[in-house]
Amino acid sequence: MKKSRCINSILIMLILFLSACTSDNKNETKPIDKNILTSDWKDIKDNARGTKVNFFMWGGDEGINKYIDEWVAPRLKEKYNVELKRYPMDATEFINKLMTEKKANKTSGEMDVLWVNGENFKIAKQQGLLLGPFTEKLPNFQNYVDTESDDIKYDFGFPIEGYEAPWGKVQFVFAYDSSKMTNPPKSISELKDWVKKNPGKFTYPAPPDFTGSAFVRHVLHDQTENYKAFLNDYDEALIDNEDDKVWKVLNEMKPYLWREGKSYPQSIAQLEQLYKNGEVWMTMGYDEANASNLIKSGEFPDTTRTFVFDKGTLANSHFLAIPYNAPNANGALVLIDYLLSPEAQLKKMDLEYWGETMSLSVDKLSDEDKKVMESIDRGQATLSQDELSNHRIPEIGAEYVQWLERGWIENVGKK
Structure with a gap:
């Protein structure tokens, strides 16, 4: 009797062992068929x-x-x-x-x-x-x-x-409260002038946040005369000729930003919250319909409208x-x-x-x-599809994006 129980125990252990092996094999499914x-x-x-x-x-x-x-x-x-x-x-x-x-x-x-x-x-x-x-x-x-x-x-x-x-x-657009500003800026230069006349009412997320990084790329697009070169392979010499122009514009704006540029929102969500609270009069983002969505949900005021620069916005x-x-x-x-x-x-x-x-x-x-x-x-x-389509500008190469993000931290964020 004891011998029978012993044999049964061995058989049960063997079955469990084989089941475990089978289970492991099932987890190791066949590799994808490249055909x-x-x-x-x-x-x-x-x-x-x-x-x-x-x-x-x-x-x-x-x-x-x-x-x-x-x-x-x-x-x-x-x-x-x-x-x-x-x-x-x-x-x-x-x-x-x-x-x-x-x-x-x-x-x-x-x-x-x-x-x-x-x-x-x-x-x-x-x-x-x-x-x-x-x-x-x-x-x-x-x-x-x-x-x-x-x-x-x-x-x-x-x-x-x-x-x-x-x-x-998607296309980058700027959103603003039309009850507080009637003629939104149509270029980075006009934006800089508006910020100086309306201190504390504008800011942007700190790069490497995606939205903040995109805003900095708009400054590059506005300041450089050779934007198409940034669509090609990474070239260190190109950076040396262009970067000071970008940091100069951003640092000229900095004292007139929200909190005098001493701190920045860390995300688009934080920037949008500042806009909802009325602390800033503009927001931005890589979604042309986002403002309409947030009006519909009651989060943005009905007077919110969007605009793009005359030279275009990133898409x-x-x-x-x-x-x-x-x-x-x-x-x-x-x-x-x-x-x-x-x-x-x-x-x-x-x-x-x-x-x-x-x-x-x-x-x-x-x-x-x-x-x-x-x-x-x-x-x-x-905005209408025609207006958006007529103001689309291409994104630059990823290595240039990383360069701008690193450069902002060193030349703007830490100053």
Whole structure:
């Protein structure tokens, strides 16, 4: 009897051991099939059916989250039988996560689609963290995107080469309270004069905050006569000829800023709070419809309006990419293609969700879709598409952005 119990115990231990091994093997899923980049679109859609796709993206905007969870997810399930799960995470975090997985030779991860652009995309592409050139597989990319546009071919001056797909376009605008100022400045020079006449009513976030860094880039654009050179490869000599002009303008403004420039907001959220409180009369940001959204929610006064400089304001596209070890690359491709459909892009322009400019070429839309676009109410503070389009200026290379951020800290922030 004892011998029987002993044998049973051994058998149970053996079964548990084998189960653990089997479980481990299940966790070590097969590496991604690189042949997916040469697969037919029909096969990709068929293979995506019944799967779940994990979308890792910044989650700090309720409207954007609502758009994904309440509008995109149910339609993706209905049209393609693909379940969508959104995971809020900052881009730097998931890039670091991918780098760790790459170093550990992890061939199957957790992330299928990433919302990324700029320096994070550059790092991911250079470090081999992405699947590869996939945009030519997407019917909606081929049918509706202006593939020859520079803001589709380059991401902050870095060549994309099909490794990410454009999800949307944004443009930097300045917002102001029209009950307190009637003629907003149309250049950095006019802004400097306005700040001196209205001390304490203007400031900007301290770089390397994204919004504050973009404001400094506008100063560069205003002061340099060779802005196009900053779109090319990094050149130390170019910096030596231009940087003093930027710091001079910013330091001339500094004593007249909020709190006399002795401290700066640390984020766009803090700047917007100062505007809501009436402490400053202007705010800014890389979202042309943000002011209208905040008027609608009651956070900004109804008298808020936006403007751009006569020479233009910065504009760029943001993108979607697929990790090298995406567990569901088929589902990722289907999701990205749907997000680039006219249906999804037009809904994204609606203030109910996001209010952002679509990444598609208007010229490639059907007449019916153009009518839908023209009927969308983007809010009382949002400039017309024509005015925005006519005042778009491209972003400079990421290395120049880093140079400006470091230079601001040394030449403005510490003084």
